[in-house]
Amino acid sequence: MSRSEERRKARESTGGSDMTKFYITLGVVAVLGVGAVAYSVGGAALGAAAMEPVEIEGLEDMNLLAEMAQGVTKGDPDAPITIVEFGDYACPGCGGFAMSVKPQVELMLVETGQAKFVFYDFPLTGIHPTSFLAARSARCAEDQDKFWEYHDAVFRNQASWRLEQSPMAHFLNFAADVGLDVDDFEACVKSDRHAELVSANMRLGYELGVSGTPAVMVQGNNKPPFLVPNNSFAGIQAAIEQIMGPAEAGGAN
Amino acid sequence: MSDEAHNMGGTAAAPPMNRMVVAVLAMGGFFVALYLFAHNLGLTGPIVCGVGDCATVQASQYAKIGPIPVSLIGLLGYVVLLLLSFVGLQPNHRGSKLIGGLLLFGSLGGSLFSAYLTYLEAFVIEAWCQYCVISAILITLIFLASIPEAMRLREGSS
Numbered sequence: 001m002s003r004s005e006e007r008r009k010a011r012e013s014t015g016g017s018d019m020t021k022f023y024i025t026l027g028v029v030a031v032l033g034v035g036a037v038a039y040s041v042g043g044a045a046l047g048a049a050a051m052e053p054v055e056i057e058g059l060e061d062m063n064l065l066a067e068m069a070q071g072v073t074k075g076d077p078d079a080p081i082t083i084v085e086f087g088d089y090a091c092p093g094c095g096g097f098a099m100s101v102k103p104q105v106e107l108m109l110v111e112t113g114q115a116k117f118v119f120y121d122f123p124l125t126g127i128h129p130t131s132f133l134a135a136r137s138a139r140c141a142e143d144q145d146k147f148w149e150y151h152d153a154v155f156r157n158q159a160s161w162r163l164e165q166s167p168m169a170h171f172l173n174f175a176a177d178v179g180l181d182v183d184d185f186e187a188c189v190k191s192d193r194h195a196e197l198v199s200a201n202m203r204l205g206y207e208l209g210v211s212g213t214p215a216v217m218v219q220g221n222n223k224p225p226f227l228v229p230n231n232s233f234a235g236i237q238a239a240i241e242q243i244m245g246p247a248e249a250g251g252a253n
Numbered sequence: 254m255s256d257e258a259h260n261m262g263g264t265a266a267a268p269p270m271n272r273m274v275v276a277v278l279a280m281g282g283f284f285v286a287l288y289l290f291a292h293n294l295g296l297t298g299p300i301v302c303g304v305g306d307c308a309t310v311q312a313s314q315y316a317k318i319g320p321i322p323v324s325l326i327g328l329l330g331y332v333v334l335l336l337l338s339f340v341g342l343q344p345n346h347r348g349s350k351l352i353g354g355l356l357l358f359g360s361l362g363g364s365l366f367s368a369y370l371t372y373l374e375a376f377v378i379e380a381w382c383q384y385c386v387i388s389a390i391l392i393t394l395i396f397l398a399s400i401p402e403a404m405r406l407r408e409g410s411s
Contacts, residue, residue, distance in 0.1 A: 018267075018268055018270070019268055019342065022268070022273040022276070022277075025273075025277050026276055026277055026280055029277055029280045029281055029284075030280055030284075032284075033280065033281065033283065033284030034284075036284060036288065037284055037287050037288050037291060169292055169293060169294075169311070172311070176313070
C-alpha cells in the first residue's frame with residue numbers, strides 16, 4: 001500500500017517536473033516566435049524602404065532640377081507634341097485617367113506618332129502615405145524595362161492596395177504578374193533607390209504649379225505647357241488644337 | 254466518459270512525451286505560418302529570405318486556394334494541433350483516445366497537404382520558399398511524433 005503510494009508519488013513528481021520543462025520550452029518557443037513576427041511586422045517591415053520624399057540640396061537651381069527630374073516617356077521621343085502627366089499611383093482620379101484616357105491617348109496620338117506621353121511622379125504624400133513607395137516601385141520596374149506594364153498593373157489594381165498600410169505584397173504580385181525578376185525588384189523597393197528621382201519629380205511639379213493629380217499638360221510648338229482643365233481626352237485634343245492649330249489635332253479623329 | 258475512465262487509479266499520470274514534442278513543434282509551426290500569413294496581409298513588407306525565392310512562391314497562384322491564403326490554412330492547422338496536444342497533456346486527458354486520434358490523423362492530413370505544396374514548389378512553381386520548407390519539415394515531425402498515438406489507440410481498443 002505504502003510502496004504503491006510512493007511509486008505513484010514518484011511518478012507524479014517526475015510528471016510534474018516534465019511538465020515544468022515542457023512549459024518552459026513552449027514558453028521560450030512562443031517568446032522567440034512573437035519576437036520574430038513582431039520584428040518583421042513592426043519597424044523592420046519595409047526594411048530600409050524609402051517612404052517619404054528626400055531633401056535635395058540646390059534643387060532651386062532649375063538646371064539641376066531639369067537634370068534630376070525625369071519622366072518616363074512612351075512613344076517617339078521626336079514626336080512634335082508632348083503630353084505630360086503628373087500622377088499619383090494612389091489617387092483614384094489618376095487611376096481613372098490611366099484606365100480610360102491614357103489608352104485613347106496611346107492609341108490615337110502616341111501610336112500614330114503625333115505625340116509622346118511622359119509620366120512624372122507626383123505622389124501626394126500628405127494624403128496617400130504609400131504613394132511615394134508606389135512611385136519608387138514603378139521606377140524599380142523601369143530598371144527592368146517594364147515600367148509601363150507595371151504602371152498599368154498598379155493603376156488597374158489600385159482598389160486592392162491603395163488603402164493598405166503596407167501594400168508591399170501587392171506590389172510584389174504585380175511585379176510577378178508583369179514578369180519582373182521579383183527578387184531584384186524587391187531589393188530595389190526595399191532600398192532608397194529612386195527616392196531622389198521621385199522627390200525631384202515632385203519638386204518639378206510644384207515648380208510648374210501642379211496642385212493636384214492627375215495634372216495633364218500638353219506641350220509643343222515651342223509654347224509653354226498647356227494645363228488640360230478636366231484631364232479628358234477631348235480636353236487634350238482641344239489643347240493640341242490650341243497649341244498646334246486645328247490641322248494637327250484633327251488627326252486624332 | 255471512457256476517456257476519463259482510462260485515467261482512473263493514477264495509471265495514466267505520466268504526461269505523454271510525444272504530445273509535448275507535438276506541442277512545441279506546433280508552436281514553432283504556428284509562428285512560421287503566422288509570419289507568412291502576415292505577409293499575405295501585406296503587414297511584413299518583403300519576405301526576409303536568406304535562401305530560396307519566397308517572393309515568387311508567395312506571388313504564385315498556388316499561394317491561395319480560392320480567396321484563402323495557404324498560410325492561413327497552415328496557421329489554423331497548427332493552432333488546432335497545439336491546442337489538442339496541450340489539452341492532451343493535462344492530467345484528465347492524458348489517455349484520451351479522441352485526442353490521440355485527432356492528433357494522428359490531423360498531422361497525417363497536414364503532412365500530405367504539405368507534401369503536395371512541396372511538390373508544387375519543386376515541379377510547378379520551380380522556386381523554394383524556406384518558410385514553406387520549414388513548415389513542411391515541422392508538420393512531418395509532428396506526424397512522426399504522433400505515431401505513438403496509434404499504439405495507444407490499438408492498446409485502448411484491445
